[in-house]
Amino acid sequence: MPYVVTQSCCSDASCVIACPVNCIHPAPGEPGFAEAEMLYVDAAACVDCGACTTACPVDAIKPHTKLTDAELPFVELNQLYFAEQPHADRTPLALIPSVRRPAREARVAIVGAGPAGLYAADELLKHAGVTVDVFDRLPTPYGLARAGVAPDHQHTKKVADLFAAIEGQPGFTYRLNVEVGADIGHDELAERYDGVIYAVGASADRALGIDGEDLVGSISATDVVGWYNGHPDHQDAPVDLGTERVVIVGNGNVALDVARILTADPETLVATDIASLPLATLRGSKVHEVVVLGRRGPAQAAFTMPELIGLAGLSDVDVVVDTGGEPIVADSAKTRLLAELAGRTPTPGRRRIVLRFCTAPVRILGTDHVEGIEVTRTRLVEIDGRLEAQACGEPEVVPAGMVLRSVGYRGTEVPGLPFDDVTGTVPNTAGRVRPGTYVAGWIKRGPNGFIGTNKSCSEETVSSLLDDLDAGALTAQGTRADLDAWIAAAVPDVVDRTGWQAIDADERRRGAAIGRRRVKLLEVDEMVRVARAARVGGTAHGRRRLFSRV
Ligand SMILES: Cc1cc2nc3c(=O)[nH]c(=O)nc-3n(C[C@H](O)[C@H](O)[C@H](O)COP(=O)(O)OP(=O)(O)OC[C@H]3O[C@@H](n4cnc5c(N)ncnc54)[C@H](O)[C@@H]3O)c2cc1C
Ligand SMILES: NC(=O)c1ccc[n+]([C@@H]2O[C@H](COP(=O)([O-])OP(=O)(O)OC[C@H]3O[C@@H](n4cnc5c(N)ncnc54)[C@H](OP(=O)(O)O)[C@@H]3O)[C@@H](O)[C@H]2O)c1
Numbered sequence: 021m022p023y024v025v026t027q028s029c030c031s032d033a034s035c036v037i038a039c040p041v042n043c044i045h046p047a048p049g050e051p052g053f054a055e056a057e058m059l060y061v062d063a064a065a066c067v068d069c070g071a072c073t074t075a076c077p078v079d080a081i082k083p084h085t086k087l088t089d090a091e092l093p094f095v096e097l098n099q100l101y102f103a104e105q106p107h108a109d110r111t112p113l114a115l116i117p118s119v120r121r122p123a124r125e126a127r128v129a130i131v132g133a134g135p136a137g138l139y140a141a142d143e144l145l146k147h148a149g150v151t152v153d154v155f156d157r158l159p160t161p162y163g164l165a166r167a168g169v170a171p172d173h174q175h176t177k178k179v180a181d182l183f184a185a186i187e188g189q190p191g192f193t194y195r196l197n198v199e200v201g202a203d204i205g206h207d208e209l210a211e212r213y214d215g216v217i218y219a220v221g222a223s224a225d226r227a228l229g230i231d232g233e234d235l236v237g238s239i240s241a242t243d244v245v246g247w248y249n250g251h252p253d254h255q256d257a258p259v260d261l262g263t264e265r266v267v268i269v270g271n272g273n274v275a276l277d278v279a280r281i282l283t284a285d286p287e288t289l290v291a292t293d294i295a296s297l298p299l300a301t302l303r304g305s306k307v308h309e310v311v312v313l314g315r316r317g318p319a320q321a322a323f324t325m326p327e328l329i330g331l332a333g334l335s336d337v338d339v340v341v342d343t344g345g346e347p348i349v350a351d352s353a354k355t356r357l358l359a360e361l362a363g364r365t366p367t368p369g370r371r372r373i374v375l376r377f378c379t380a381p382v383r384i385l386g387t388d389h390v391e392g393i394e395v396t397r398t399r400l401v402e403i404d405g406r407l408e409a410q411a412c413g414e415p416e417v418v419p420a421g422m423v424l425r426s427v428g429y430r431g432t433e434v435p436g437l438p439f440d441d442v443t444g445t446v447p448n449t450a451g452r453v454r455p456g457t458y459v460a461g462w463i464k465r466g467p468n469g470f471i472g473t474n475k476s477c478s479e480e481t482v483s484s485l486l487d488d489l490d491a492g493a494l495t496a497q498g499t500r501a502d503l504d505a506w507i508a509a510a511v512p513d514v515v516d517r518t519g520w521q522a523i524d525a526d527e528r529r530r531g532a533a534i535g536r537r538r539v540k541l542l543e544v545d546e547m548v549r550v551a552r553a554a555r556v557g558g559t560a561h562g563r564r565r566l567f568s569r570v
């Protein structure tokens with residue numbers, strides 16, 4: 021039975037190297053890899069060895085026989101890829117780039133312990149004589165893999181095991197709870213390290229720029245995501261679920277994540293790592309319907325096919341497709357599934373997610389609180405080769421107590437680095453800002469792609485850094501001991517790997533006590549206290565047990 025790639029695939033291509041017959045595509049370097057929504061197994065070539073499952077960090081590959089009913093559409097999706105892209109000229113084995121030997125030892129600072137930062141660290145540590153110090157402004161690493169990925173996507177969160185293996189390698193040092201640009205400056209880092217890689221992500225949100233956006237009840241999906249995922253910056257997000265209908269503007273994967281969580285049966289989330297207050301809020305929620313507004317048509321929907329299949333397979337929530345009466349031209353996997361969903365009959369009384377297309381927001385309505393949103397129908401016009409939405413028809417009011425904008429994330433300026441205000445990224449060439457300063461991940465290429473997309477992105481950046489090292493363009497001043505002393509003086513509450521492991525263990529222990537995967541610590545001070553306790557001898561829990569025995 022062939023193996024099949026399923027929903028949680030994050031496109032990191034670890035399976036490609038593991039496969040003995042090179043039947044997983046598109047592989048890095050092949051056309052379409054950078055844009056691929058997932059990778060696919062060629063059933064005709066798969067020899068059923070299972071090697072890919074061991075390599076996959078998120079349990080995305082399964083034998084055909086182990087698929088659930090909801091996952092069966094992935095069989096066709098994998099096959100369809102090869103029907104459209106035969107890859108006839110592939111080599112018998114995947115091409116593995118050789119590891120180069122740098123001209124000399126090097127010390128690299130990585131700012132940001134999200135996927136891009138950790139993939140960059142992993143790539144650097146493959147090279148003899150290279151050490152990395154990974155900084156993050158929070159005492160906890162993993163960026164959006166911890167604070168973005170939806171709690172009902174626990175398979176995806178398993179990527180944390182891969183990150184834990186990366187951080188356990190010799191030459192890796194964590195310097196968490198250090199905000200570069202606030203606690204320490206770029207010049208101070210640049211002077212002490214051969215290279216500084218910024219992998220700071222894109223944490224801000226984009227605004228709609230329409231009237232009513234500042235009303236109470238109009239917030240960003242970024243806020244809601246950070247709130248339910250326990251990000252310390254978003255715990256005060258004013259999420260009021262005392263309304264029957266929520267409208268989400270934008271139909272990317274983030275919008276689908278939020279729509280799923282707001283319509284989920286809270287009891288199905290108990291065993292996850294959702295933060296405690298959101299879980300309690302969801303238990304008291306009145307939300308019955310979430311309307312996801314796409315300004316363009318079904319064929320242009322920003323959500324990906326794996327996520328749509330996941331949505332279509334929900335057993336306790338109806339998915340309704342509303343095109344305003346326009347027929348769906350079912351000429352792709354995505355439009356065929358949307359057409360099938362459009363034909364389903366909703367079950368009265370069940371919570372529902374409405375995927376509404378060709379509808380653009382005009383203004384958010386209400387006096388002191390959101391009461392609805394005025395929308396207009398759109399038609400598509402081609403502008404510079406892209407189909408854009410243009411308003412047409414009469415405005416219509418959709419009553420709603422909360423309006424969430426989910427129209428993309430946005431990078432913010434990094435002190436000491438150039439910044440492109442239009443794209444919200446740091447201008448770079450193959451990750452190089454200038455010799456000694458580099459970028460990777462969302463701050464490099466914009467807020468798009470999956471966790472694994474950052475792997476090849478970071479590899480490219482590391483390659484640029486090593487080119488500069490070999491060319492003699494990089495220098496670091498001072499010894500390792502000087503560096504340690506400087507950081508300890510500059511940021512007394514720096515959290516190292518032991519500290520992070522103590523936080524991780526503390527959260528898991530709190531969770532295990534009440535049947536949950538983990539109960540996240542929500543305040544930085546609390547995290548630092550737990551980390552500090554580990555530094556001065558054992559975990560707080562271990563000491564409590566010791567004292568109680570005494
Ligand atoms: C809501 C959401 C859900 C997602 N779900 C999935 C999914 O299910 N599957 C999937 O494959 N992909 C998913 N993605 C995409 C994936 O999370 C991103 O591709 C990836 O996280 C980007 O990595 P990054 O390292 O560039 O940024 P981030 O993950 O944002 O990491 C940046 C890190 O830099 C730190 N930082 C920022 N500024 C500073 C500073 N000044 N000093 C020190 N540290 C700093 C931050 O604290 C953070 O830890 C999701 C994205 C979002 C937004
Ligand atoms: N499970 C997963 O794998 C997962 C989960 C979450 C996020 N991610 C990834 O993370 C990245 C970011 O996701 P995202 O959802 O934030 O962004 P996104 O995919 O870029 O989607 C943004 C959406 O906002 C719409 N939009 C933008 N400006 C608008 C405006 N002024 N008015 C109305 N609509 C507007 C876009 O419509 P147009 O298309 O018309 O511009 C699009 O529908 C994506 O690459 C995504 O795949 C992955």
Ligand code: SF4
Pocket residue numbers: 023038039040041042043044061065066067068069070071072073
């Ligand atoms: S089961 Fe073996 S042959 Fe099939 S895709 Fe996985 S690694 Fe390749």
Ligand code: SF4
Pocket residue numbers: 025028029030031032033034035036059075076077078079080081472
């Ligand atoms: S997550 Fe990575 S290893 Fe797993 S199937 Fe996708 S590309 Fe392959």
